[in-house]
Each structure stands twice: as C-alpha cells, then as structure tokens.
Amino acid sequence: MVVPPLLHTTNGQATGEVSVQQDKIKVRLSGISQTMLGCLWGRAQLSKKYNSLFYDEKAIELVEKIDYDDLSTSDDGPLQGLELSFFRIFSRLDLPEFGLITLRARQFDEKVKAYIKEHPRASVVNIGAGLDTTFYRVDNGLIHWYDLDLPAVIDVRRQLLPEPDRVTYIAKSIFDSSWCKDVKHTEDGVFILAGGLLHFFEESQVKQFFSILADNFDGGEIVFNALSLPDDHFGWWADILSSEQRDAIKTALLDTIKEWWKKAPQDQKQKLNDTIAALDLPTKPKGTAWSDLEAWWDQLSDKEMLKVMRGFGKSFRSGAGRWELKDAREIAKWDRRITVIDQLPMFKDIPRDSLDAGMRRFMDYSDESGTSCIVHLRV
Numbered sequence: 001m002v003v004p005p006l007l008h009t010t011n012g013q014a015t016g017e018v019s020v021q022q023d024k025i026k027v028r029l030s031g032i033s034q035t036m037l038g039c040l041w042g043r044a045q046l047s048k049k050y051n052s053l054f055y056d057e058k059a060i061e062l063v064e065k066i067d068y069d070d071l072s073t074s075d076d077g078p079l080q081g082l083e084l085s086f087f088r089i090f091s092r093l094d095l096p097e098f099g100l101i102t103l104r105a106r107q108f109d110e111k112v113k114a115y116i117k118e119h120p121r122a123s124v125v126n127i128g129a130g131l132d133t134t135f136y137r138v139d140n141g142l143i144h145w146y147d148l149d150l151p152a153v154i155d156v157r158r159q160l161l162p163e164p165d166r167v168t169y170i171a172k173s174i175f176d177s178s179w180c181k182d183v184k185h186t187e188d189g190v191f192i193l194a195g196g197l198l199h200f201f202e203e204s205q206v207k208q209f210f211s212i213l214a215d216n217f218d219g220g221e222i223v224f225n226a227l228s229l230p231d232d233h234f235g236w237w238a239d240i241l242s243s244e245q246r247d248a249i250k251t252a253l254l255d256t257i258k259e260w261w262k263k264a265p266q267d268q269k270q271k272l273n274d275t276i277a278a279l280d281l282p283t284k285p286k287g288t289a290w291s292d293l294e295a296w297w298d299q300l301s302d303k304e305m306l307k308v309m310r311g312f313g314k315s316f317r318s319g320a321g322r323w324e325l326k327d328a329r330e331i332a333k334w335d336r337r338i339t340v341i342d343q344l345p346m347f348k349d350i351p352r353d354s355l356d357a358g359m360r361r362f363m364d365y366s367d368e369s370g371t372s373c374i375v376h377l378r379v
Contacts, residue, residue, distance in 0.1 A: 024067035027156060036130025036153070039196060041068060042102035043133070050354055054106045058133040062160060103350060103363075104225055105134065107374050108195055111223045112138045119189040127174055128197035131157060135167060144185040146170055174209055180216035190220035199227045203323050207334050214337040214379040223376045225346065226325035245358065246302055254297050261290055279311045328375045335379075342376040 027037060043056045044063035112134065116122055120142045126132055129147035139145070145167045147157065154171035163169055172179040174197075183190065192213065198206050213222060241249070261269060273288045276296075281304055285296040300308065325331070328343040345367035352360045366372050 025065050025160065026067050027160075035196065036132075037066070037068070039102070040066075040131045040133075043105055046102040053351065053354055054103065056105070056133055056137060058136040058161075062131065062133075065160075103347060104195055104374075105137075106350060107344075107346070107348075108134060108193055108223060109138055111374075111376060112191060112193065115189070115191045115221065116140050116143055119191070121185065121188040123183055123185050123188075123190050125183055125190065125192045127192060127194040129153075129157065129169075131160065132195065133161070134193065135164075139166075144168070146183055148172065148174065148179055175205065175212070177212045177216065180212065183217075186217070186220075190217045192217070192220060192222040194222060194224035196225065198224055199323050201323055206323050210331065210335060210338060210379065214335055217379055218337075219378065221341065221376065221378050223374065225372060225374055226323075226328075227372050228324050228326045228370050241358070243302075246305070250297075250300070250305055254294065258290070258294070261293075275311060276308075279307055281307055325373070325375070326370065328373075328377065331375075331377065337379060339378045340375075341378055342374075344374050345370070346372040346374060348374075 040059055041063055043054075043059040046054050047056045047060055112124060116124070116138070120140055121144075123144045123146065124135075125146045125148060126134060127148050129149045130153060132147070135145045135147075143166065146169075147154070147167065148170040149157065150173060151171040154169050158169060168182070170179050170182050172182075198209070201209075213220065257272075261272075264272075270288075273285075273293075276293070277284060283296065283299070283304075285292040328340045332338050332340055347363040347367050350363065352363065355363075
C-alpha cells in the first residue's frame with residue numbers, strides 16, 4: 001500500500017514529510033530537525049534494554065511504526081540521512097554515544113517531577129520538542145503542557161502524536177517572542193525544557209533566547225543541557241573503547257556508508273568526498289569512486305579514524321552554531337535577572353550497576369572530563 005504524503009512543508013530551516021508505505025510510517029526531515037528521529041530511537045532502545053533505569057512506552061510505540069531502514073537524503077543540507085544511520089550503529093552495538101543522548105531524558109524527567117510536585121498546576125514548555133515524549137512520562141493529570149518547534153516539525157508531530165488533553169503545540173521559532181503569549185495558565189509557575197537544542201546556536205542567539213525568557217516569565221525556571229567541548233565529541237573513541245569495539249565500529253560504519261552511497265544522489269556523494277578531502281590526514285582516497293573510498297577506509301589507523309569521526313561530526317553540524325558552556329554562572333553575567341539553581345554532570349546520580357561496561361566507561365568519562373552537563377536556572 002502506498003499513500004501520498006500526508007504533509008510536506010517548507011520553513012527555511014526545515015522541511016518535513018510523513019507518508020505510509022507497507023504499514024510503516026516514512027518520515028522525511030531536513031536540517032537540525034532530523035536529529036529528533038535519532039533521539040526517539042535512542043530512548044526506545046534504552047527502554048527495551050534498561051527498563052528499570054528508564055522507560056518510555058510512547059517512544060517504543062512510535063519507533064515500531066516508523067521505517068528507520070529507509071532514511072532518504074535531502075539536497076538542502078550536508079550528508080542528509082547519514083547521521084541517523086550512524087546513530088543506529090551506536091545504539092545497536094550498545095556503544096556509549098547511544099547513552100549520551102538518551103539518558104539525558106531521565107535527568108530532565110526528575111527535574112520536571114520535582115517542580116510539578118511543588119507546582120502541580122504549572123505550565124511546562126518543551127522548547128525544540130521534535131518527537132519528544134516527556135509529557136507521557138511525567139504527567140500528573142493537572143499540568144498544562146506546551147510543545148514548541150518549527151512549523152514543519154510540528155506538522156510531523158501532529159501526524160504522529162496528536163495533541164492529548166492539556167497539551168498545546170506551538171509552531172514557531174524559539175526566537176519569535178510571540179510564542180510566550182501562547183503559554184497560558186501560568187499562575188502556578190512556568191517550567192521550561194530545552195534538551196539537545198541550545199548548542200546548535202551561536203552565543204548571541206542563546207543570549208537572545210534567555211532575554212526572551214526573562215522578559216516574559218519572571219520567576220520561571222529552565223533546564224537544559226550544554227556541551228563544553230563540542231569539537232571533542234568523539235574523544236571517547238581512543239580513551240575508553242577496546243580495540244575490538246573500535247574495529248566493530250569501523251566495519252559497521254563502512255557498511256552503513258556503502259548502503260547510503262547506493263541511494264545518495266551525486267551531489268551528496270560529492271559532499272562526502274569533500275568532507276574527506278578536508279580532513280587533516282596524510283593519506284586520502286585516490287579517487288572519488290566507491291572503490292577508492294573503501295580502499296582508503298580499510299587502511300586507516302585508530303588515530304586517523306578518530307580524525308575521521310571528528311570530521312564527520314563537524315559536517316553533520318554544518319550551518320549550526322557552536323555554543324559551549326563550562327560554567328553556568330557565565331549566563332548569569334549576561335542578565336542580572338538570571339540566577340543559577342544547579343549545574344551537574346550529565347550522568348550524576350544515575351545508577352551504573354545494571355549497565356554494561358561500555359556504558360559505564362562512557363558515563364564516567366563524560367562526567368569526569370566535563371564534556372556535557374545539565375543546567376537549571378531561574379529567570
């Protein structure tokens with residue numbers, strides 16, 4: 001069965017499309033918004049393997065409906081479709097990168113639950129919601145919930161997750177301050193979530209965002225995650241993975257790129273070749289054909305492979321900002337209305353006992369190196 005696309009919208013930064021083929025939902029997204037499918041997949045996989053640690057029934061339900069084996073490319077961004085394929089590798093091989101994205105949700109859940117325990121009728125705003133399912137995990141039956149994202153993303157969300165009671169979708173940019181007027185029922189407080197979002201922007205944009213919050217939600221609170229070393233996103237490659245794990249990743253990545261290559265249009269193949277040509281490596285593929293790339297890949301050393309991973313990471317973030325944060329007190333200096341409630345390592349107080357060794361090593365590495373943190377502010 002083939003059904004025509006249910007939607008296809010364009011909004012400058014993102015496009016979205018949903019269709020149904022052979023009982024599987026096909027979702028097409030572009031730009032930064034594409035990452036929401038990876039986050040959804042990660043939460044579902046974590047829930048299946050470590051359900052005593054974190055469980056997201058709605059994520060499992062959605063992932064079983066979405067066709068993750070047919071991620072098409074798009075010509076409006078770098079290497080479209082390939083990043084999500086990489087994410088599936090990390091999750092299927094039980095690799096640490098998988099835990100970085102998904103365990104963030106557990107920390108956010110705890111922050112929301114603590115706030116609505118004291119403010120049971122609060123309004124909660126999920127900034128850059130994508131296909132986030134936090135509401136279904138924390139709802140107390142009284143809160144008012146708002147999911148904010150770009151119009152194309154909200155269109156996709158409505159098709160996959162129709163608005164339940166007490167939930168409102170807002171189809172606007174986070175920099176369009178008019179969204180603040182769409183948030184009602186603020187008498188018992190406003191709590192804001194911004195997961196996996198702010199590091200995509202420049203510092204000037206992040207400052208603008210916090211000014212909007214302070215102007216409109218006096219006394220409101222926000223929780224978000226931040227990166228302090230975005231250029232070392234793959235530093236764990238050499239530091240904590242065994243040689244067997246590195247070999248497994250290297251082989252799986254090549255297989256994934258090969259499958260992507262078969263479907264990718266010529267301009268996307270050229271973008272991949274350009275990315276490789278820009279890497280700081282002593283050797284490069286002899287040509288631009290697949291056989292040239294494959295022969296080059298096979299002879300890469302561990303040190304060279306780390307540079308490849310970092311280079312790909314930068315390509316996936318092309319066009320995105322590079323905001324990083326080491327100390328949340330720096331934000332308080334931007335605006336005297338902002339105060340720091342808490343800053344904690346990404347995986348602080350998350351039990352490790354049920355996790356495999358690779359997950360534990362990565363969590364320890366992340367917290368000890370300070371590469372990622374959770375920040376809680378009052379505006």
